[in-house]
Amino acid sequence: MKKTILLAVFASVSAFAQKTYIQCGNLIDTRNQKVLKDMTIVVEGNKITEVKNGLHKGEKTDNVIDLSKKFVMPGLIDMHVHIESQTAKDQFQKRIQYSEADIAFESQKYANVTLMAGFTTVRDLGGSNVNISLRNAINRGSVVGPRIFTSGKTIATTGGHGDPSNGIGTKLSLQEEASNGVVNSAEEARKAVRQRYQDGADWIKITATGGVLSIAKNGKGPQFQDDELNGLIATAKDYGFGVAAHAHGAEGMKRALRAGVTTIEHGSFLDDECIALFKEKGAYLVPTIIAGKTASDSAKIPGYYHPFVVKKALETGVLIQDAFARAYKAGVKICFGTDAGVFPHGYNAKEFMYMTEAGMPIMEALKAATITNAFVLGMENELGAIEAGKLADIVAIDDDPTKDVKALMKMSFVMKDGKVYKK
CATH class of the missing domain: 2.30.40.10 (Urease, subunit C, domain 1)
Structure with a gap:
């Protein structure tokens, strides 16, 4: 014995x-x-x-x-993905019809494809709480996929980019829980951050301006007031969260930067004042060039997007690469991020092509996707280098x-x- x-x-x-x-x-x-x-x-x-x-x-x-x-x-890191869904002509219809179980099964497929493309870590910026469960399942070894840092549900304003009721008729209604990230005051913003903490999120994602793919007319106007941003970000810091701000328009970008966000996603209409604020505040730009180009291309396919989306995609998509080029050349700190899901998962590395076209040497782009991203995630001692x-x-x-x-x-x-x- x-x-x-x-x-x-x-x-x-x-x-x-x-x-x-x-x-x-x-x-x-x-x-x-x-x-x-x-x-x-x-x-x-x-x-x-x-x-x-x-x-x-x-x-x-x-x-x-x-x-x-x-x-x-080193394994590559993508700082902006949406691993629960993927672009399709019927994507809006699926969003209405799919249950959380449907989303969970789909997300496993996208997680696997992402890992096989060499992206061993991702930051997921906005979906449902399926994100959190998927992260946990991958960590347990139950599902194959990248290491996920997730924001859970996006925090938005009524009618703003990220409001799940956009495009849904008045005869239909969502469960109250589905809209717990829609805020309209500093107090509601603070409460939403605390809810993300209880849910188990790793980051906070806000929509500081309108967006391209939401069924709403304005894609670049600011959507949070200063008091809302200040309350939200102060609370996020108290709870140990970094804050990622979706922002296309310049005014909303400036408000978010002044309030102290960690990263700005997209930055399509940035101006010289935005660039100065990036550098003053030490914030990072996550350019997502491939998403802008893909949305612009998809908008040219009849019936692919809602008419509101078509107009915004054609206007915004052509600007995003130039915005990145100006920010990079001015010395703004850059994270590699793609907005995967707006384009098919697994093509994340195509972003490197667009970054180098805009003037960033490939070795700098690879550093952005490894060393820089690991630092911003607070994982510089674990990830980003061999x-x-x-x-x-x-x-x-x-x-x-x-x-x-x-x-x-x-x-x-x-x-x-x-x-x-x-x-």
């Missing part, structure tokens, strides 16, 4: 001690923005324990993964992205938390 127990303990200790040696022909150092030749990453459990010069194999009992012909980098002590989120592609940015669209290896999901 004692012998059996000892053997079992020895076997478990041996399994725990087993290491994985990942041989990297080209290791992209996103912190220092350079490519290192012939390196080996040593992984134990879910963490990187060592990064060594040369190609090593370890002991006979250790695993070896040969990526000597590939370009290896370094000893960090979580083993490691991805690889076949070709050199510094020579062909499109190479990032073809992910050939994905490890998240020390587990291989694609090879």
Whole structure:
């Protein structure tokens, strides 16, 4: 009996001690923005324990993964996704018809596709509480997907971008719980933040201006008053939340920046005063260029969007890349984010193409999608780089992205938390 127990303990200790040696022909150092030749990453459990010069194999009992012909980098981070849904001609109809169970099953598919595209971590900015349950299921290992930081439901104003009743006739009604993120005073804004805390959200998402895809006429006007923003953001800070503000129009952007938001999403109509406020306040721009371009293209398909949306998509979509270019060249801090769901999930890396077209070098764009995003998430000690002590989120592609940015669209290896999901 004692012998059996000892053997079992020895076997478990041996399994725990087993290491994985990942041989990297080209290791992209996103912190220092350079490519290192012939390196080996040593992984134990879910963490990187060592990064060594040369190609090593370890002991006979250790695993070896040969990526000597590939370009290896940290798992990518997308700071703006909507993993519960995906663009479609009947998307509005689905929003009315689908139950939370329907949404949950769909979201698992989108989560899997996102991870296989090399995005091992995402920040989900607005959906239902399915987001929170999906995050928990992925963390438990019940569902395959990226590590999720979620805002749960968006906080909006009546009729504003994010009000779930937009476009629904007066004969239909929503459950009261569906609209618990619609606020119209500083006190209601504070209460909504506290509700997100109780729900288990990681971030707060607000809609500081109108939006493109909501069925409402104005896509850029401000939608929160200063007292509402101040009450909301002060409460968010008390509860340890960062605040992401959807903002297309300049005035709403300025109000959100003055109030102290962490990130501005989109920034389509930013002006010089907005740029100055970004730099003064230390806020980050999440450009989502691919979303603007996709919405503009979809608006040209007859019947794809509501007429209100068509007009806004055609006006806004063509501006977003230029807005990013001006902000980047002026020294605004940039996070990589795409608004996945506005375009089909899994194409997130196409954003790198648009960022480089607008003047950001690919190595800077990769840094934005790793080092910078990890810092903004408060995960700089765990994510964003291939370094000893960090979580083993490691991805690889076949070709050199510094020579062909499109190479990032073809992910050939994905490890998240020390587990291989694609090879």
